[in-house]
Amino acid sequence: MxxxxxxxxxxxxxxxxxxxxxxxxxxxxxxxxxxxxxxxxxxxxxxxxxxxxxxxxxxxxxxxxxxxxxxxxxxxxxLPGRPQVLALAPGDDHTAAGISRRSLARDLTSHARRADGITGARVRVGARTVTVNARTPLRDRSGLPDLVRALVIERLDDINLARPARLRVTVTSDRSA
Structure with a gap:
């Protein structure tokens, strides 16, 4: 789809x-x-x-x-444009389903924001890559990229895309802090 x-x-x-x-x-x-x-x-x-x-x-x-x-x-x-709907892996009954890029980005953004110490996040969904840019007011950002990565990977596993996406996570300092 x-x-x-x-x-x-x-x-x-x-x-x-x-x-x-x-x-x-x-x-x-x-x-x-x-x-x-x-x-x-x-x-x-x-x-x-x-x-x-x-x-x-x-x-x-x-x-x-x-x-x-x-x-x-x-x-x-x-020339074909960028797909707007990403296919999900077929279930037991072999039905075709998909998720829009925007919906996936919003869902992954909300999961990335759940990490302790993260004040904001922006997720971009490409054809094969998901890029997460998270912001934190903390000076010591060690461990935060791994925490955000774990939360987003867990959600991507729940969603079960037909083509697995590479994940890039970046945590930067919040400018307002």
């Missing part, structure tokens, strides 16, 4: 570019109809198109830039 995010950024970028181009054309046409000077002079554009050659440096540069942007947007649209 892997739910991936929609690729709305490429669609939004292309949609906004087309919308801006359409608005500019509509404004120019309306100005021509009313007898005013157009925002974009179509005659000038036609003359520019007639006199410009394919081997002109501006045409090649614009083509290269537009091709690069197009390929980047195409890659964003085709």
């Amino acid at each position: 892997i739910r991936r995010p929609r690729r709305t950024l490429p669609a939004t970028i292309v949609g906004l570019m087309l919308f801006v181009a359409a608005v500019v054309v509509v404004i120019s046409c309306a100005q021509l109809i009313t007898g005013g000077p157009p925002l974009v002079a179509f005659g000038t554009l036609g003359e520019l198109g007639r006199t410009t050659t394919w081997n002109d440096a501006r045409v090649l540069a614009a083509g290269g830039i537009l091709s690069s942007v197009g390929l980047a947007l195409l890659a964003c649209g085709l």
Whole structure:
């Protein structure tokens, strides 16, 4: 069970570019109809198109830039995103289940905060790595990373992810202390 995010950024970028181009054309046409000077002079554009050659440096540069942007947007649209739901190990009845990254991060954060001497924690859940950054007001932090690691490992064992995650624990001094 892997739910991936929609690729709305490429669609939004292309949609906004087309919308801006359409608005500019509509404004120019309306100005021509009313007898005013157009925002974009179509005659000038036609003359520019007639006199410009394919081997002109501006045409090649614009083509290269537009091709690069197009390929980047195409890659964003085709490549899969980061999974939003992590699979859990199948149970005895072989049902598929999963947990969202946010839910897992919140759950592990609450367990990391339960350690004595820890005032705050932030958990980031990656594809194969769980990173815990805990804060403490204590000057002597010895033993705290192991305590936080034990609590988080215990919770990860209870959750039973399909792919075991590597765990990184860092304990830093609380700035407010």
